[in-house]
Amino acid sequence: MALLVPFEYEFFRNGFIAAVLVGALCGFIGVYVVLRRMSYIGHGLSHALFGGAVLSYVVNINFFIGAGLWSLIAAYLIHRISHRRWVGADAAIGVVTTSSFALGVAIVSTYRTFTRNIEAALFGNILGITAVDLWIVTAISLVVFVALLIMRRQLLFLTFDPEVASAYGIATGRTNLLFVLLLAITVLASTQILGVTLVAAAMVIPPVIGRYLTKRFQTLLIISPLIGMLCSAVGMYLSFYLDISSAATIVLTAAALFILLESTMILRGRRSKPAPLL
Template sequence: MIQAFLDPFGYEFFVKGVIVATLAGGLCGLIGVYITLRGMSYIGHGLSHAIFGGFAASSVISLNYYLGAGVWGLASALAINRVTRSRRIGADAAIGVITTASFALGVALLTIFGNKGPSFDAALFGSIIGVATSDVLALAGITVFTVIVVITNYRALLFATFDPEVADVSGVKVARTDALLMLVLSLAILATLTVIGVTLVAATLVIPAVVARMLTNRFATMLWLSSGIGAACGLVGMNLSYHLDVPSGTTIVLTGALVFVVVLSFTGSRRLQRTARLDPSGRGSAPVAVTTVS
């Protein structure tokens, strides 16, 4: 059985896939904490669809995938953030309008002009076949960049996440902080699409963060715990993907869902109820998080 587990590591494409899946899981787990605590879990799903529009446009004009889709995704994220801050419509409505229109445009472009880049199915559901060395390096660079952003802007991100109004009048540049978070989120989604896929990347942002919230009250602990859970799900899910011959994104998400069920069964419904306070409207977890900052 051990040999059967180790056999796939003899293939270069699989090793690259495992590295990317593990990094992607940890990266999404880290960013997912901020996204979930802001009550914006849907933005991961929506932004991945928006980036698909950039993926399609890049394919049509033969532009570098990371450059075209990255600019498109960041523009969509900033547009969502701008519309949301205007308070005329809610975040869910802004995400729904901007991202679904972008996704529809992407489908239309690929239908009319054809696909000249990465596989359409791989972009939707993830695949380890198309993982190149450049993908590994890009994801590693984005992961390092995100960690640096979180460390250097820890207090600003924390304050803006739990109480943006007070943070704004207290000298924290909330608009800048939000834009920075949207930047790392866009880069993370962009770098993980080839392994996890458009339709499933939102789950890798939400599941580790929710599981971590069920296990701890401390914000700092939640950050590393969510990252660890995401990385573990990526590692295990990628191995299952090879042995079951199922798309990598599917097995990674199912692995995360299984972890959620196991944690729920051990912690009980009371811990699950704590996740309801992740919505910023309740502010239930903010005092705990703020008082535990060292």
């Protein structure tokens, strides 16, 4: 079977499993990210993580520990600052994330000995995923999936009707903080695979595609991760056969699907009112 040829290579097997896991994870949390209009936070957190990644290379500690701690702190700061009324949330995120990214760039320009690792952080290194990395990504994915499933009622209320959520006894501040921290560890798990620059796309495009397909929230929670998984799987195959960066191919696959659906909707809209397909 020609389809199974790439699986003869361990690097592809590890990369494929990690990419599909991260595709599902980003697709799932991405539903809330998109509906809560937090795409910029996802983008910002991945850039903030770059500072932590570089720092952990310099002091020679595990990427997941160093960058993980760094991104949790960045997430907490973003959460705190974005609740200040006198500064807009987007500005607050901009201050934290660009400062962190700039710190990473400053360190890179000082220590020029780990260019390869920096490239991996920026653009992902999906084919360099080790068995240990795979276990860590699996564990993080499980934690985030379970936490989001448990919190799904609170999150739906907070996302759809934030004004009423507190009247129903939802601890809005705590739930928002927990969500941002879950987002931070999702970005952490995804950065090794997709890179700082492409993580946000994996979180945004699948739920946006899902919006074309359903008008039901619970269905979106199912199909968005499935779209993420599909794009990751197809992207990995294309990357293997076309010899193009895996992270870029995954995102481009998702983008192509988006363009296809958008075009279909535009064509349908000319004849009748476009409606979700499911």
